[in-house]
Every structure is written in C-alpha cells, then in structure tokens.
Amino acid sequence: MGAVNRPAPPPSAVRHLHSASWAPSSLPIRCSSFGLPRRPFLFLLRSPPPPPRRLGNNRVRCSAERHALFNRIAPVYDNLNDMLSLGQHRSWKRMCVSWSGAKRGNRVLDLCCGSGDLVFFLSQKVGTEGEAHAFRSACVSDMFRSISSAIDMLRNTSYAIDMLRNTSYAIDMLRNTSYAIDMLRNTSYAIDMFRSISSAIDMLRNTSYAIDMLRNTSYAIDMFRSISSAIDMFRSISSAIDMFRSISSAIDMLRNTSYAIDMFRSISSAIDMFRSISSAIDMFRSISSAIDMFRSISSAIDMFRSISSAIDMLRNISYVYGLDFSSEQLSIASRREDLYWKACYKNIEWIEGDALDLPFSDGYFDAITIGYGLRNLIDRQKAMCEIFRVLKPGSKVSILDFNKSTSSLVNMLQEWIIDNVVVPTASEYGLSQEYKYLKTSIDEFLTGKELEKLAKEVGFSKAEHYEIGGGFMGNLVATR
Numbered sequence: 154m155g156a157v158n159r160p161a162p163p164p165s166a167v168r169h170l171h172s173a174s175w176a177p178s179s180l181p182i183r184c185s186s187f188g189l190p191r192r193p194f195l196f197l198l199r200s201p202p203p204p205p206r207r208l209g210n211n212r213v214r215c216s217a218e219r220h221a222l223f224n225r226i227a228p229v230y231d232n233l234n235d236m237l238s239l240g241q242h243r244s245w246k247r248m249c250v251s252w253s254g255a256k257r258g259n260r261v262l263d264l265c266c267g268s269g270d271l272v273f274f275l276s277q278k279v280g281t282e283g284e285a286h287a288f289r290s291a292c293v294s295d296m297f298r299s300i301s302s303a304i305d306m307l308r309n310t311s312y313a314i315d316m317l318r319n320t321s322y323a324i325d326m327l328r329n330t331s332y333a334i335d336m337l338r339n340t341s342y343a344i345d346m347f348r349s350i351s352s353a354i355d356m357l358r359n360t361s362y363a364i365d366m367l368r369n370t371s372y373a374i375d376m377f378r379s380i381s382s383a384i385d386m387f388r389s390i391s392s393a394i395d396m397f398r399s400i401s402s403a404i405d406m407l408r409n410t411s412y413a414i415d416m417f418r419s420i421s422s423a424i425d426m427f428r429s430i431s432s433a434i435d436m437f438r439s440i441s442s443a444i445d446m447f448r449s450i451s452s453a454i455d456m457f458r459s460i461s462s463a464i465d466m467l468r469n470i471s472y473v474y475g476l477d478f479s480s481e482q483l484s485i486a487s488r489r490e491d492l493y494w495k496a497c498y499k500n501i502e503w504i505e506g507d508a509l510d511l512p513f514s515d516g517y518f519d520a521i522t523i524g525y526g527l528r529n530l531i532d533r534q535k536a537m538c539e540i541f542r543v544l545k546p547g548s549k550v551s552i553l554d555f556n557k558s559t560s561s562l563v564n565m566l567q568e569w570i571i572d573n574v575v576v577p578t579a580s581e582y583g584l585s586q587e588y589k590y591l592k593t594s595i596d597e598f599l600t601g602k603e604l605e606k607l608a609k610e611v612g613f614s615k616a617e618h619y620e621i622g623g624g625f626m627g628n629l630v631a632t633r
C-alpha cells in the first residue's frame with residue numbers, strides 16, 4: 154500500500170547536510186505562512202491556502218509552525234530532555250533501536266531525527282561494512298590491514314634484530330680476543346711443562362737446604378780436612394743447586410703467568426658461549442636481511458594504507474540516514490557527530506527533508522526508527538504509508554513516543570508532571586508555549602491499540618505496542 158516507485162537518489166546527492174533552508178512547500182498546501190510551494194503547478198490545482206490555524210493556545214496545527222517550533226527549541230532540546238527525564242530518554246531510545254531489528258551492515262533510517270540521538274545508536278549498531286557495492290574496497294582494506302599487522306610484527310622483530318646485531322659486533326670483538334686466548338692457551342701448555350719442572354726444582358730446593366746444612370758441616374769438614382774431598386763433591390752439587398734456584402725464580406714468574414692463563418681460560422669458555430650466540434646471530438642476520446626486505450614492503454604498504462584510507466573516504470559509504478525538516482536540529486546533530494567522533498559515525502548521512510515525502514526508493518531500508526516524531530506529524534497515515542513503502546519486506550519500523558495511556562491515573566500523573574515540572578522548567582528558557590504544545594500533542598495522539606490499528610491499515614503484517622517508562626512512554630513495533 155502506498156508504494157510509489159521513484160529512483161533512488163545517487164548517494165553523493167544526499168551525502169552532505171543541506172545548507173539551504175528547508176523547502177516547506179512539500180508539506181500540506183493549507184499552510185500558507187511558509188514560503189512558496191516547491192511544486193508550483195500542484196499548488197495551482199488546489200484551492201487557495203487558508204491562514205495557519207491554531208486551535209486554542211497550544212495547538213500547532215500547521216507543519217510550518219511545528220517546523221519553526223523545533224528550530225526554536227533546538228539549542229536547549231538535548232539538555233532539557235536529559236534534565237526532565239532524568240537521563241531516562243536515552244534508555245528508551247536504545248530500546249527503540251533494539252526493537253527495530255537493525256543489524257550490522259544494514260541500511261537504516263531514523264525519521265524526525267532531531268539532534269540525532271537515535272541515529273548515533275543506530276550507527277553503532279550497523280557499523281561501517283556490509284553492503285555489496287562496498288565489498289571490493291572492504292576486501293582490499295582488510296588485506297592491507299592483515300599485511301599491515303604482519304609488518305608491525307616484523308618491525309618489532311627488526312628492532313630485536315638490530316639489538317642482536319650490536320651484540321654480534323661485540324661477539325666479533327670477543328672472537329678476536331678468543332684467538333688471543335688460544336695463543337695464550339698454547340703458552341699455558343708450555344707453562345704446565347715449566348710447572349712440572351718447577352716441582353722438580355722444589356724437590357731440588359729441599360735437597361739444597363739439606364746441602365746448605367751439609368755446607369755448614371763442610372766447614373767443620375774443612376776443619377776435618379780428611380772429609381775435604383767429599384766436601385768438594387758437595388760444592389759442585391751446590392753450584393748446580395744455584396743454577397736450579399735461578400730456574401726456580403723463572404718458574405715463579407711463569408706461575409704468575411699461569412694464573413693469568415687460568416683467567417683467560419674462563420674468558421675462553423665465555424667466548425665459546427658467545428660463539429654459539431654468534432651462530433644464532435648469523436641466523437638472525439639472515440632474518441634481518443629478510444626484515445630489510447619487509448621494511449621496504451612496509452613503506453610500500455604505508456603508501457597503500459594512505460591510498461586505502463583515501464579510498465575509504467571516497468567510497469561514499471553511508472548506511473544510517475537521519476532525516477528531519479529542522480535545519481537547526483540537524484546542524485546540532487552534525488556538530489555532535491564531530492564532537493563525539495567515533496569511527497562508526499562516518500556511516501551517517503543527515504538529510505533535511507519531509508517525513509511525509511521521503512526521498513528514497515521502495516524497499517530501500519532494512520529498519521526504520523522514529524523517536525518522538527510520529528506524534529508531531531500533520532498526517533500520520535501518510536507518514537506510515539511512506540515508511541511502509543521504503544521498508545524492505547519483512548523489515549521493521551520501531552516508533553517511540555509518549556504513551557497516550559488508557560489508565561487515567563497515568564494520564565493524570567503525566568499531565569501533572571508536564572504542567573508542574575516540564576513547562577515551568579522550559580519557561581526558564583522562554584519556551585513555555587513550546588512545551589505546553591507537548592501536552593496538547595499527547596492528548597491528540599493515538600493510544601497503543603490505535604497505533605497498532607493504524608499500522609495494520611497501511612499494510613504492516615504485524616504490529617505490537619509496548620508500554621515502557623512506567624507507562625509514560627510507548628513503543629510500536631510494526632513488521633512489513
């Protein structure tokens with residue numbers, strides 16, 4: 154029902170936030186206070202527009218007046234919602250998004266998006282990937298991403314290699330020392346030989362002491378000349394002993410050298426250890442040249458990365474559309490997008506347009522949400538038909554709004570809060586009339602059952618209304 158076939162606008166045409174003021178003439182012609190109609194010939198076919206009607210003080214019947222009202226409240230809208238609902242409106246909006254069935258990769262729409270709360274929640278839900286036309290670029294950037302993490306890993310390895318290279322130079326130095334040590338080791342064998350000689354000398358030294366003793370005896374012997382010839386023999390031995398003594402001091406010198414050798418031997422085992430490390434280093438060196446190769450690849454990849462992000466930017470991905478007729482609300486929404494700046498928000502597109510005349514082709518969306526919008530539309534049936542038309546079969550629209558409760562107690566309490574809390578607070582900002590309209594609009598709204606009926610009438614196969622926020626709020630979920 155209500156399916157009007159029209160071509161989908163090229164993405165680039167709707168990508169930017171329209172800066173021109175909203176052309177209200179696509180709204181019902183009876184509202185004359187608002188500029189020239191966008192379709193002049195249609196305008197001529199109709200009867201002359203009556204002046205804008207205001208029923209009572211707080212009835213804002215005309216679309217242009219509602220347009221002006223939402224432009225006026227835009228600067229304080231978010232703060233007042235936070236304050237007056239004690240932050241609860243965010244949970245209600247999250248529930249609304251969740252009931253819409255929006256999933257990753259979906260193309261979704263938030264109607265009457267205002268300052269964009271629901272759009273931001275939807276944006277996080279659907280992410281940036283998903284649609285077929287974006288598939289190739291997405292694959293390429295995934296490939297680049299994998300290569301890039303491999304490169305990052307190799308880069309870290311490369312730093313380790315650099316460290317090992319420096320160690321390797323140290324090892325080379327130690328290797329040279331090791332050759333010196335080898336030379337000293339050979340000297341050490343010579344020293345060992347001298348040590349053996351030295352112990353022999355020690356033995357001879359002891360003998361020498363004995364000889365000395367005998368020498369003393371020799372004087373006595375001299376006296377006793379008869380033993381003189383024996384003494385002569387001992388004298389010859391004594392000169393031999395002197396010779397051995399000189400050798401012994403040479404040996405002592407060599408012994409000191411031997412301690413040095415022992416020290417060098419310890420260094421030598423350290424060197425052996427370093428030699429093993431050195432072969433490991435050789436292996437790392439080969440890896441290092443591979444790393445050098447990867448480094449060159451990495452700079453190429455860096456270049457590709459820049460190209461890839463440029464491609465991402467040029468890819469023109471947009472999966473979440475936020476539509477509203479108030480340029481003031483939209484410019485706040487767009488500023489909030491810049492302020493929060495989350496990666497997924499690059500999938501958002503703000504559209505200044507009319508909820509009663511959607512600029513999308515039939516079956517374009519996987520899910521649609523409206524938060525506190527339907528109640529404010531002049532022609533709710535027309536709006537529901539438009540929603541039905543642009544939804545894919547089997548997809549859902551989730552509509553959050555104040556609940557026009559069937560319980561008189563809830564209604565009384567709701568009215569009391571609006572009269573005694575909401576309006577007085579808003580009047581602090583000079584917006585009492587605007588918030589009085591809120592109460593009137595709830596009075597004129599549909600109950601849960603009436604909303605379900607309306608959805609079924611325009612063709613939705615299933616429609617269920619849920620009361621939330623203690624019965625103050627309601628959410629209609631309708632499946633096409």
Ligand SMILES: C/C(=C\Cc1cc(O)c2ccccc2c1O)CCC[C@H](C)CCC[C@H](C)CCCC(C)C
Nearest residue numbers: 234237238241242525567570587588591622623625
């Ligand atoms: C997000 C909320 C309202 C949006 C809203 C909708 C409109 O149609 C307006 C029309 C004209 C002016 C302003 C608005 C507007 O702000 C909900 C925010 C809270 C309400 C302003 C006040 C809520 C009062 C509830 C009855 C109390 C609920 C208490 C809760 C259970 C803690």
Ligand SMILES: C[S@@+](CC[C@H](N)C(=O)[O-])C[C@H]1O[C@@H](n2cnc3c(N)ncnc32)[C@H](O)[C@@H]1O
Nearest residue numbers: 223265266267477478479482507508524525529
């Ligand atoms: C109460 S605000 C809700 C904003 C937002 N969805 C939220 O939940 O905070 C209602 C919004 O509906 C927009 N609106 C009302 N009539 C509209 C129409 N015919 N076309 C597009 N937007 C409309 C207003 O500009 C306003 O931003």
